[in-house]
Each structure stands twice: as C-alpha cells, then as structure tokens.
Amino acid sequence: NAGVTQTPKFQVLKTGQSMTLQCAQDMNHNSMYWYRQDPGMGLRLIYYSASEGTTDKGEVPNGYNVSRLNKREFSLRLESAAPSQTSVYFCASSVSGQANTEAFFGQGTRLTVV
Amino acid sequence: GESVGLHLPTLSVQEGDNSIINCAYSNSASDYFIWYKQESGKGPQFIIDIRSNMDKRQGQRVTVLLNKTVKHLSLQIAATQPGDSAVYFCAERVDYKLSFGAGTTVTVRA
Numbered sequence A: 001n002a003g004v005t006q007t008p009k010f011q012v013l014k015t016g017q018s019m020t021l022q023c024a025q026d027m028n029h030n031s032m033y034w035y036r037q038d039p040g041m042g043l044r045l046i047y048y049s050a051s052e053g054t055t056d057k058g059e060v061p062n063g064y065n066v067s068r069l070n071k072r073e074f075s076l077r078l079e080s081a082a083p084s085q086t087s088v089y090f091c092a093s094s095v096s097g098q099a100n101t102e103a104f105f106g107q108g109t110r111l112t113v114v
Numbered sequence B: 001g002e003s004v005g006l007h008l009p010t011l012s013v014q015e016g017d018n019s020i021i022n023c024a025y026s027n028s029a030s031d032y033f034i035w036y037k038q039e040s041g042k043g044p045q046f047i048i049d050i051r052s053n054m055d056k057r058q059g060q061r062v063t064v065l066l067n068k069t070v071k072h073l074s075l076q077i078a079a080t081q082p083g084d085s086a087v088y089f090c091a092e093r094v095d096y097k098l099s100f101g102a103g104t105t106v107t108v109r110a
Helices: none
Strands: A004-007 A009-014 A017-027 A031-037 A044-048 A064-068 A074-078 A089-092 A109-113 B005-007 B010-014 B018-026 B030-038 B046-050 B056-058 B062-067 B072-077 B086-094 B097-100 B104-110
Touching: A004 A089, A017 A031, A017 A089, A031 A064, A031 A074, A031 B097, A044 A064, A044 A074, A044 B086, A044 B097, A074 A089, B010 B018, B018 B086, B030 B062, B030 B072, B030 B097, B046 B056, B046 B062, B046 B072, B072 B086
Parallel strands: A009 A109, B010 B104
Antiparallel strands: A004 A017, A017 A074, A031 A044, A031 A089, A064 A074, A089 A109, B005 B018, B018 B072, B030 B046, B030 B086, B056 B062, B062 B072, B086 B097, B086 B104
16 A cells, blocks of 8 residues: 655756656545645645546646546646746645545655756 | 744754644634644654544644634644654645645754
C-alpha cells in the first residue's frame, strides 16, 4: 500500500517551459488536492477534485491546470512556468471532503523555475 | 479574508518537557480541525483531529483542545522527544476544503 505517490520528486524548468506533475493514490479515495508550500506561508490549495469527474479552483489557481484522469490519478500542469511557481508541491487525498477523516499527503515535488 | 494562523513561528523546548502549540482560526463555519507534523523533506503527516462538537481529544502523548468561543486550537505534546522536532500545522475544514496555517517550527533541546 503506497498511499499517495508523486512524480517527479525534483524538477528544474526554464521560464516558459511546461510540465505535468503526476499524482496517484491507491486508497480508493474520492477527493484529491494539490497544494503548494512556500517558506513562511504554510500550504495553499491550488486545485481540488471532490470526486472523479469534478475539479474546482482553490486559493491560488492562476498559472495551473488540473486533470482528474480517473479515481486514482490527479495531475497538475504548468503550461508556461514562471519563477514565481518555484515551490514545493504536495498532492493529497481523502476519503471525501465531507468525511471527518484526514487528508494523506505525498512526499512532495520540489520545483525550481529559472 | 478568513484564515488559520499559529501564534508563534518557532518554539524551543527542553527534552522531556511538555510542548504547547497554539493556533487561532477566524472562520466560525469550520467544522473539523486537524494537526499535522512535517519533518524536513517529507509531506505532512496526520497527528490528531477534532470535530467542532468536541472540546478535547487525546491521543498517544498528544492532546488537542478546541475553544470555539475564542476560536482557538492547541496541540499539547507530553514529554517531548527529539523525534518531535518538526514543523506543526493546524488545518481547518471549511466547505469541504482544508486550509492550513503557516506552521510552528518546534526544536527539541537535549
């Protein structure tokens, strides 16, 4: 049981390049989330997917797109990377957004945009 | 806007002493709260949670207190150990989404 798996773990991009961060969970969870973590700012929600087939904007969605490919997978895409998107990105999943259960996090992707 | 926040960004505690980490929230609609621990280079890990209809919940060496009157949440760690050194986040759930505070870095002195 791997939990939440993110790939890649590290990535360096040049300004303007695009890339997709992958996330998969094997816990049969309905809800999945993408957060970014910057120093002194905690985790901020980028996008979330309450259930398969739905996605919604979070607190900081600009510059990102997401795809809930199936129940297991939720990807985050940067179409044209900017230095302001340098951050650590975490994917998380939970049984559902309504259940009183915690969200489980992946190990993170450290992204640097130069 | 409404947000979750921690009172202090850092906390230094002597090994064996008790630790208290505080968190203030402002959204009265929050119905569920979680404390997470994040060690360097890792994702946040669940410590303990509490529903808004409770005021106290205990786990192994940890206790969470919720005071809805003043919108305050705290995490108490008993007999702090070196392995407790980490960043601690409180999170609140509003509209089925979790919002996180900025975190408190706990350093345990030997």
